Amino acid sequence: MLDSARGQCSTGRVRIQDEFWNRYTSLVRETVIPYQWEALNDLVPDAQPSFAIRNFRIAAGLEAGEYGGMVFQDSDVAKWLEAVGYSLRNHPDPQLEQTADEVIELIARAQHKNGYLNTYYTVKEPGQEWTNLHEAHELYCAGHMMEAAVAYYEATGKRRLLDVMCKCADHIDSVFGREPGKLRGYDGHQEIELALVKLYESTGEERYLKLAQYFIDERGAEPNFLVEECKRREGYSHWGKKNLPIPSVEQMAYNQAHKPVREQETAVGHAVRAVYMYTAMADLARLTGDRELMDACRRLWNNMTRKQMYITGGIGSTHHGEAFSFDYDLPNDTVYAETCASIGLIFFARRMLELEPKSEYADVMERALYNNVIGSMSQDGRHYFYVNPLEVWPKASERNPGRQHVKAARQKWFGCSCCPPNVARLLSSLNSYIYTFSTTANTIYTHLFIGSEAEFQLDAGTVKLKQQSCLPWEGNVSIELSEVPAAPFALALRIPSWSFGRAVMSLNGAPVDYRVEDGYAIIGRQWMQGDRVTWVLALEPQLTAAHPEIRANAGKAAIERGPLVYCLEETDNMSPIASLFIRSASKLKSVYDHDLLGGAVVIEADGSADERASWQTDTPYRPLAQQRASEPVKLRAVPYYLWGNRTPGEMSVWIRTVVE
Amino acid sequence: MLDSARGQCSTGRVRIQDEFWNRYTSLVRETVIPYQWEALNDLVPDAQPSFAIRNFRIAAGLEAGEYGGMVFQDSDVAKWLEAVGYSLRNHPDPQLEQTADEVIELIARAQHKNGYLNTYYTVKEPGQEWTNLHEAHELYCAGHMMEAAVAYYEATGKRRLLDVMCKCADHIDSVFGREPGKLRGYDGHQEIELALVKLYESTGEERYLKLAQYFIDERGAEPNFLVEECKRREGYSHWGKKNLPIPSVEQMAYNQAHKPVREQETAVGHAVRAVYMYTAMADLARLTGDRELMDACRRLWNNMTRKQMYITGGIGSTHHGEAFSFDYDLPNDTVYAETCASIGLIFFARRMLELEPKSEYADVMERALYNNVIGSMSQDGRHYFYVNPLEVWPKASERNPGRQHVKAARQKWFGCSCCPPNVARLLSSLNSYIYTFSTTANTIYTHLFIGSEAEFQLDAGTVKLKQQSCLPWEGNVSIELSEVPAAPFALALRIPSWSFGRAVMSLNGAPVDYRVEDGYAIIGRQWMQGDRVTWVLALEPQLTAAHPEIRANAGKAAIERGPLVYCLEETDNMSPIASLFIRSASKLKSVYDHDLLGGAVVIEADGSADERASWQTDTPYRPLAQQRASEPVKLRAVPYYLWGNRTPGEMSVWIRTVVE
Known part of the structure; x- marks a missing residue:
């Protein structure tokens, strides 16, 4: 353990100067942060409106109107502010700082006298605070704002938001706990736990650490708080807008609240919730020396990264509940692999490195960063993937409802826009990883x-x-x-x-x-x-095979070179990409292409394409014996993170492979 | 055209005496019909109750109680009676006939004085008849009962049900049509059209033919009846139990009512609705000599069977709306391929054969019959598949929500139990195909x-x-x-x-x-x-390839022998089945296995399995170069229709294939 008991393990003062990454840090500073500010103010044409800043203005009494957007819309402002904090730390920008200060004043105005802060309940359901922890993300939003407060304070030395959020944390501390009269609950979406640790580390206030510990320890205890709370609401669901059947304790696996965290063996449920929780668990294990918690972290890490992770560092294989499914179930086409989940995986990995420096954690961190995460953003910084597929057939994304969540092109913004500001805050704090x-x-x-x-x-x-x-x-x-x-x-x-x-x-x-x-x-x-x-x-391109239990990749291989996973795009190859295959003995050639989206090493190889000319359109099936010899083709693979930045088309990471 | 104008084309008087099929016809007679009678009376332990007979008793005033089951529950009784009719024609059975006569009396009692017949509206929403054609299946249920009436009359000469349903048809004729004061509508679920043709052919009453024609011709005309009807209900949805947004005309593609049937180019929407409609279109083309309708039938047939049909004769590739998706989108794992849809495909094929005897229609009919349809029923006749997958991983069916509709084992009965009685009526009338x-x-x-x-x-x-x-x-x-x-x-x-x-x-x-x-x-x-x-x-086993546009089958082949498609089951081979592959030059050997579920030809072949022993459980990905040589294995494929009758496990029709 690295000086864990005293929290001295840190990341130093680091400033990135890197040819590859400068492009991203500049992009975040010059494009993403300003663009997302416009988005938060509903100024991006043809994009889904955010309503997030307007909600704060309404809550602060500066504007009349209806609450807009998701119940957790506040968190988009928080993540943006957090990104601004990181950015200002490395690149002072008085104008941006002024904008941020104004937003912070707005947030302060929206805070209740007792410290409570949440625009949804302030505007839309006053008096109903803390009645739907299961669905309503109040602690989640508070947690994000605490992270913003810490980042902004550490960048600028300004305490305004930090004080607001300490007051909010004090209020939460007065509401939640095991003491008589307190609400013995926790949030449906973990985040407050890791945020309270940050607040503790920034302020030294032990109560915040203890509150984080309480939330982690109470989670999944019997009787199940989330289930009991639901009974008190008679099953009323915020999302369903009506009373629904009371869920079972087992269903609380979605929220990782089906059993105490120390007893959890495998990564289950909503992937972002899971990794945010694991991050806090690792923080607490480091700060308290809690061996049991550390074992749980290792166990969950191992299950997640060895049996439930895509080669791109994506996690969460089903869009139903944006969730893990089960070991080795990693379909490439109906995949989820949410951007936020890989970002959370990076958080968790960094915390594990602080607990015990093992390269395995950094390997995964790097994998998620160089592939899933930066691949989620377009090269122009203005378009994003929420879902990061390993195989795309644009027509299926349009016309097969089971694949409609897989977009073939990045979007400008989302109704639920958690991912873009998450990318911004990760990339603007990349120096600390x-x-x-x-x-x-x-x-x-x-x-x-x-x-x-x-x-x-x-x-x-x-x-x-x-x-x-x-x-x-x-x-x-x-x-x-x-x-x-x-x-x-x-x-x-x-x-x-x-x-x-x-x-x-x-x-x-x-x-x-x-x-x-x-x-x-x-x-x-x-x-x-x-x-x-x-x-x-050594940095040589290679063909990578997947564990045989990952059925989706049987008979296939992926091209990797260093930290980068590669993919075939239709624009460089042909359609259907599924007709292409490679022989295991094929030589993979690295070629630096100056013209490819700012320059990148592409991989070229001799491959084959199933013969297609002899097929009639009126024949769906025919004897294999009629198949003529496959045709030699030049395969060209580009880094996965660059896919979808040119002519839209099919894409595949996994390539049919004949082992020789 | 085969004497089409005068409807003289028929199937003759045919009695099956066949070693293979006797087993099925006996099973239907001795097990399926009695079992389904129990199911309709809610007497099958641990199965979902049907309520279907009870609904008729309540509607007839013989019992008090609430309506139970789906809005179209009446049709299960109808399909059962139709199967009984066919069965009695070939195998008189006084006791069964008496039971059927009693049910028919019950149905007659449930009929309104004006001819209207539907237990849902009689019991649950009296006064609301014909207000929700889009969702409520009134004409659909009437159509099925007309089919039953014709079958029962032709088997027994008894006119009781035929008279009831002629009265019902007369009532419908008085309600629907283009004349002033009539409702210019049609059903959300096609069925009445083909049923009216049968009623016409059995009774000679031209009005029934004209009514069928009206329903077909009116469908998809502007303004769109289903959309306008929905507006009149203010969007109230039977299924949603609340007002929903008014759907667009394009969304009526689900009901094949997005444009006139003559203008439809591709098979779209709910697959069963589609093939029931195409069946009626082919009937009408034959009976009226309507060239345009015939062209539409050919066009839709071609699209469906050449670009949207599984090798098993399954149609409908997505469970979202139990629908077609688009050309060549035929995923094996998230497949739908509903039993009823393949049965409807057989109906359509037979009608096309009556229009023009081309072997292509019979090829497809045979494919659907020998694979998808008989595979849907267990060898004991008491368990059924609703969805007929080409690839099953039982754990995924349990734990990946996107695959939960794919069951790894046949079920006793279903809440929506359209398929089992549909199998019964098809198999008991197989002589007419x-x-x-x-x-x-x-x-x-x-x-x-x-x-x-x-x-x-x-x-x-x-x-x-x-x-x-x-x-x-x-x-x-x-x-x-x-x-x-x-x-x-x-x-x-x-x-x-x-x-x-x-x-x-x-x-x-x-x-x-x-x-x-x-x-x-x-x-x-x-x-x-x-x-x-x-x-x-010639009846030799062969490897069959799929069209290259069917991406799901790239690099794979299926084993076929005569009309049978084969599959690999885990119990005969290993898990994961995805680790197995075959070389195109492998000799396929046919072996009759007396002990396999009553005897069947299995296919044996030399295959290979990816080497797995060297994999560590902690390594999800590794260089392909570390892969050791594949291991020789004996592959054993069984007829698809027999899958899932032994130890549950993985199954796959398509096998990875190395072309040499």
Whole structure:
């Protein structure tokens, strides 16, 4: 455990300077944040209106009108503010800060005197606060605003929103708990738990940590709060707008409240709820040293990432309840793989790295980041996927109702627009996912190979370093120490799973030995200023197979190169993509294409296409013996994250493969 | 056209005597009809109650109580009675006839004085008759009862139900039509149209034919009746139990009422509604010589059977609306392929054969019959599939909501139990699907190779024949003429698509020439009593490929042998079935297995299984290069219609195939 009891494990002060990622951080700063501000103000033409800012204005008494949007619409403002906080920390922007300050004043005005804050209940159902924790997301919205408050405070030093949210947290603390007279409940959508930990870490107020602990520990206890609450409402459902049958305790698996979290064996239910909860569990395990909670985190991590995760780092295989289904059920076409769920997976992974630095966590974090997450946003930063499929047939998305949730093109905005601002806050805080460090063990872990300048305070003293990385296109990484303490310390560089151990370390140009621990190459010594460690990772394209229990991928392989998963798009290949196949012995060739959406390495290979010319349109089935020899074709695969940015068409990650 | 204008084209008097089919006809007679009678009376333990008979008792004033079951529950009684009619025709059974007579009296008592008959509106919504044609199935239920009345009358000569239903038809004729004061509408679920044709053919009453024509011609006309009716109800929905948005004309594609039937290009909407309508269209085209209608029938047939039909003869690829989706969208796992839809496809095929004897219609009829339809019923006759999948993973059926409609085991009965009685009425009237004949052309067409004794009245005179068939296990068929007229006539034997023209005809043991017309081998001559034509059809197992546009089957093949489609079951092979593959050059061996569910030819072949032993449970993805050589396995495929009668497990029709 990394200094966990005292919460000293942190990510340092890090500033990204990276050819690949600068594009994203600039995009978020210059396009996404302004665009989403317009969206929150209902100013994007032809997009679904958000109503989110207007709701605050109505709640603050500045405007008359009806509440609009989802019951959890407040959280979109919160996530945007959180992203603004991260952005301002790295790139001061007085105008943006002024806009944010104004929004914060608006939020403060919408807060009740007792600290309660929620525009839905303020505008639409005053007096009904805390009567529908199961569905109404009050604590969820509060949690997001707490995260925003912490981010904004840490970026600007301004306490206004932090004070508002501490007051809100104090109010929540006065309402919820095991003490007589308090409501012994918890939210239907986990989020407050991880937010309270952040609030605790930012303010040092132990009550917030204890409240987070209470929410986690109470969840799934008997009698089941969510079920009992539903009975008190006589089954009235916010979504159904009528009384529905009282759900069973088992049905609370959707909310991960079917049993105490410590007893949960597999990842179940709504995927975003699950990973937000696991994130808080890992936080609490680190801060309290709770072994049982840590075991639960490991168990749920293992189940989720080893049996329920797509190769793109997507999780949640069914759109029914945006949920996990069961082990190895990972259909590519009816997939969900919500953007927010992969972002939550990254949160969880980072917390696990803080608990125990094992490269497995970073491998998954990287997988989700480079594929599912950045793939969810268009290259123009103005269009988003909510669902991230591994196989798309546009016509099926239009005309087969079971696949209508899978969009073949990114959308401008969504009625339920949780994902776009989530991408913005993740990418604007990406600097905090690159490293962790242990002050007492005097070790700096590099998890992601993203060019950056960083500063760490170890017990040994201050370390400043500069990472340079050619990823994802080339495998060259270097770390140069610009300031070193007088005492020794260790650098721990992740050995990515995709390098298969073929990684070479040099120090100032000469080969150097390192020891391997939990997937990290560790080199500890007395460093000199200007020391330069280079880390050359094998980065070769390869065909990847899926576990045989994943039936959807039987007889298929995916192309991967380093952290990137590749896919075939119709525009580069042909339709139907399903007619294409590759032989296992085919050589995969990496080619840098300057013209492809700002430049990217594409993979070319000799493949085959089933012969089609001899088929008649009037013959749906015929003897296989009539099939003529397949035709040689050039396959061209592009990084998954770039799909859907050109001519719309079919796409597939998994390619039929003949093993030879 | 086969004497169509005068409706003389018929199927003769046919009695099945066939080793394969006797089992089914006996099962229907001895088990299915009695079992379904119990089901209709709510006497099957642990099965969903039907309420159907009880509804009639309540409507007849013999019992107090609430209406139970679906709004169209009456039709289950009708379909049962229709099956009883067919069964009594072939196998008199005084006790069964007495039960049926009692039910008929009950039905007569439930009829209103004006002829109206529907227990739902009588019991539950009196006064609201004909206000919700879109959803409430009144004409649909009436149609089924008309079919029952005709079947029962033709079997027993008893007019009681026929009179009841003529009175009902007269009432409907007084309510619906284009004349002032009449309701210019039609039913949301087609059925009345084909039923009125049957009533016309049985009674000679032209008004019934004209009413059927009216319903077909009016459908989809502007302004759209179903939409306008919905407006009059202010959008009130029977199913939603509240007012819903008024649907668009385009949404009426579900009911095939989005445009006039003559303008419909592709099979769309609810599959059962579609094929019931096409059946009536073909009837009307035959009886009226309407070329436009005939063209529409051909167009819709072609689209449906060439681009939207599963290899098992299943139609309807999505459970959302139990509907067609679009061309070549035929997923095997999320499939619908409702039993009733394939039965309706058989109805349509038979009507097309009456219009124009082309073997293509009979090929499809046979495909649907031998696979989807008989596969829907368990070998004990007491369990049924509503959905007939081509790929089953039982765990996914349980735990992935998008596949929960696909059951891995047949059910005892259903809340919406349209399928079981539909199977009963089809199988008990199977004798009428074997032949058609043209009196004026003096030709007898044999469409299905099912052992039977038959009698036909041609212009040339009376023909009696006896067909013997070893299908589906062997390809030997013979037709012996036991009575021949003095004038010549022709026998036309279908050349099944699966024989690929490799069919040998002999007359009295000596080879004989025949001419081929529209897929039939025709031999016309002056016959002698005792003449025996043998027809030896190539019946070899083969691998069948699907059209490349059917993406779900890319890189796969199905095993077929004669009319039977085969499948791999877990109990004979292994799990996951997706790990298995076959090489295109593998020899398929037919083996008769006496012990398999009463005896069946199974197909054995050398196949391969992906190597699995080297996989770790903690590795979802790994380099394909780590995959060891596949392992040789013996594949064992059983006829699709037998699947799910042994140990439950995975099943797949389509098998991964390496083309060599």
